[in-house]
Amino acid sequence: MAYSWETCPTEIKEFVFCILTKTRKLIQDNFIGFYVHGSLAMGGFNPRRSDIDILIATARELEIETIRRLAQLFLTYSGNPFPVEISILTLGQLKDFKHPSPFEFHFSECWRSRYEEELSLQTYKHLNGEIRKDPDLAAHITITAQRGICIEGKPIEDVFPSIPSSFYTSSILGDFNDCLENIVENPVYCTLNLIRVYLYICEGVISSKQEAGIWGLLSLPKEMNQTLQKVITNYSHNDDSYEFEKKELISFRDYIANKVQQLLK
Known part of the structure; x- marks a missing residue:
């Protein structure tokens, strides 16, 4: 069963509030806000x-020791x-947003x-003060701005900028291209993500993987329904009840790739 923040069991909310409490204790007066996005915000968790x-948004840069403690916390x-x-x-990174974002x-x-x-x-190679950038943040921030949930702190509209659609498209196409290559090895994740990107490019709709799968059943050619039903069932039950033939996955991949390529021209 899939949940949203409003419908999820107490165990999930308690875990989120635990993370909030512990991260805020480390960040202290630098804390601006704590926001949930992705499947838990969109109802597909x-x-x-x-x-x-x-x-999480902060007022200013984090100290190196705080970053090390955060790493240990999440480990x-x-x-x-x-x-x-x-x-x-930081608020500065959000206000002066660049893609890929620091x-x-x-x-x-x-x-x-x-x-x-x-x-x-x-050694702290990944924990030092070097400037790091993530192309996925354009997508994460867009989803947060449109469908995210503020758990504590300043309202979403006061913190997160409007991301240009070209940045968002560039961000999601990175994962799209990875899924084109890996659909046979990871059919459930890749199939649903390919549909998510196609749905956005086609209709401008930001969706969860579950929403994308349902849209695919209603909107894609009927001959793909059997594959999509298997994908959705495996995703919903977190198992491998259904197996996939390489031929059906390649056929689906090529169809979506051609459609997206045509729309992007």
């Missing part, structure tokens, strides 16, 4: 599959029980091994 997506709490993807940006701190499970190694060896 699957406790067995989804990340909890968070943005401890992410995945226990829900994985977390979080980015922290950021103060980022954590996702993809970064776990590098943080574990660096904190263990005290």
Whole structure:
């Protein structure tokens, strides 16, 4: 079953509030706001599959020691029980937004091994004061501005800028191209993300993976329905109840790729 912030079980909300409390304690008077975006904000959160997506705004840059403590915090709490993807940006980075955007701190499970190694060896290559940029932030901020939830702090409209549609499109096309290459290895995630991008390019609609799958069933050629039904079932139940033939995935990929390419011309 998929949840929104309003409908999710108490366990999920308590986990989010725990993260809020602990991050705010580390950030202290630098804290501006704590915001949820992604599937939990848009109503497609699957406790067995989804990340909890968070943005935090600060008044000014973080000190290096604070960044190290944040890394340790998320190594401890992410995945226990829900994985977390979080980015922290200053008001200056948001106000003078550039694409790809600089950021103060980022954590996702993809970064776990590098943080574990660096904190263990005290090398801090990814935790120092160098300027880091993330092309995905244009998408995260757009989604937050349109469909995000302010858990605590200043209202979303007072913090997050309007991102040019060209930046948002560039941001989501990065993941789109990755999914074109990896659909056979990761059919559920890639199929739903390909539809999300196609839906935005086609109609300007920002959707969750679940919403994109439902739209695909209603809007894409009927011969794709069997594949989409399998994808949606596997996604909803977080299992591999249905297997996929390479031929059907390549056919679906090529159809979406051609449609998006035509719309972008």
